[in-house]
Amino acid sequence: MANVAIIGAGLIGRAWALVYARGGHRVRLWDSQPGQVEQALAFAREVAPGLAQAGLLRGRTEDQLLAALEPAERMEDALRDADYVQESTPERLDSKRRVYAELDRLAPAGAILASSTSALLPSHFTADLPGRARCLVAHPINPPYLVPAVEIVPAPWTDAACVERARSLLAEAGQQPIVMRREIDGFVVNRLQGALLHEAFRLVADGYAGVEDVDTCIRDGLALRWAFMGPFETIDLNAPAGVRDYAERYEGMYAEMFESMTRRVPWSGATLDRVEAQRREHLPADGLAQRQIWRDLRLMELAAHKERLRQGRELP
Known part of the structure; x- marks a missing residue:
């Protein structure tokens, strides 16, 4: 102790x-x-x-x-x-x-x-x-x-x-x-989160998707895998021969996207107005506190579920 x-x-x-x-x-x-x-x-x-x-x-x-x-x-x-x-x-x-x-x-x-x-x-x-x-x-x-x-x-x-x-x-x-082996601005979590948020703002600002569609992509798509595995394990399992196979198959696709992903969209002005307006349609400002409680209860349920899996899991 x-x-x-x-x-x-x-x-x-x-x-x-x-x-x-x-x-x-x-x-x-x-x-x-x-x-x-x-x-x-x-x-x-x-x-x-x-x-x-x-x-x-x-x-x-x-x-x-x-x-x-x-x-x-x-x-x-x-x-x-x-x-x-x-x-x-x-x-x-x-x-x-x-x-x-x-x-x-x-x-x-x-x-x-x-x-x-x-x-x-x-x-x-x-x-x-x-x-x-x-x-x-x-x-x-x-x-x-x-x-x-x-x-x-x-x-x-x-x-x-x-x-x-x-x-x-x-x-x-x-x-x-x-x-971490050494320090860097944003550490690991905020650098990864920031990369995703920058792309989310770009997609909304440029009119490719709405706020709720972007949230759905994560909530009902990527996050289902990310709840129990990270990005490297995800791609390791998403190609028949593993991570090298995935990189050889898809690096070109991601490389082509990269140029359009390097332009930064400000998180202010008309873009923020659009994001905020769409969020307030789904959740009025006076409901934020209650929704935060809802979030923590869902996190508690997820944490409990993952703990049960951890305790019962047998390594292959």
């Missing part, structure tokens, strides 16, 4: 707290905003029954999950005896630098300092720290207690042993680590 400090208990921090508590760790939560930790604990109490019913507590009870979560009045209280720190404060570089200076000063020397940032490179806010070798990014896909993939991104000076310790802790907590 590790002692985990959650620094920043907002939307991402509270979700991380569930991941680590479910993994059997002792979790202390701190936030600079009054009332934020109490809201995080209330959220845990709210979702715990659903997680238990879906079999997503990794063998623990609701009471055990909730008992593992402790509020901290001060940052130093949360960091006391911490083995691992998950920082989830606002995405501002100046703020990250200040927070990390405090974390490096206050956290035990052996504690890993992991940031949830989705956009800032770890080298940009850890370069001047005495303990920079223990700093890295652990970027989740929201919400991490239902979506297990997490990107581990080292700075150029991050100790390889710290990367492995983070990977091991996250894997033992039920996550699926993506261990």
Whole structure:
């Protein structure tokens, strides 16, 4: 069992707290905003029954999950005896630098300092720290207690042993680590997601398809495969002789498409007006919050289904 400090208990921090508590760790939560930790604990109490019913507590009870979560009045209280720190404060570089200076000063020397940032490179806010070798990014896909993939991104000076310790802790907590070999803007997830979004905006902007048609393509097409395999395994299985066969058959087709896929369409102006108008036809603005709840319930069902498959799966 590790002692985990959650620094920043907002939307991402509270979700991380569930991941680590479910993994059997002792979790202390701190936030600079009054009332934020109490809201995080209330959220845990709210979702715990659903997680238990879906079999997503990794063998623990609701009471055990909730008992593992402790509020901290001060940052130093949360960091006391911490083995691992998950920082989830606002995405501002100046703020990250200040927070990390405090974390490096206050956290035990052996504690890993992991940031949830989705956009800032770890080298940009850890370069001047005495303990920079223990700093890295652990970027989740929201919400991490239902979506297990997490990107581990080292700075150029991050100790390889710290990367492995983070990977091991996250894997033992039920996550699926993506261990990057070096940092790059957007990491892996947002670079892949961004490529798809750029093409989606292009197709709508140029009048080839509507917003709902593009969503249908993913929701009822590609995502059915992508729910349990990635793009390389997909093409490996989509040609009789595997990935090399697929590349030899279809590289030319994709190469011909590529020129028309390199023109960037702004996500603003008339294009955004069209996208927003079509989305609001399907979902009025006052229905967004309820639909977000619906999304998380569907993710819970999918996570439970995949967990049942995982437990019963036999390797060929």
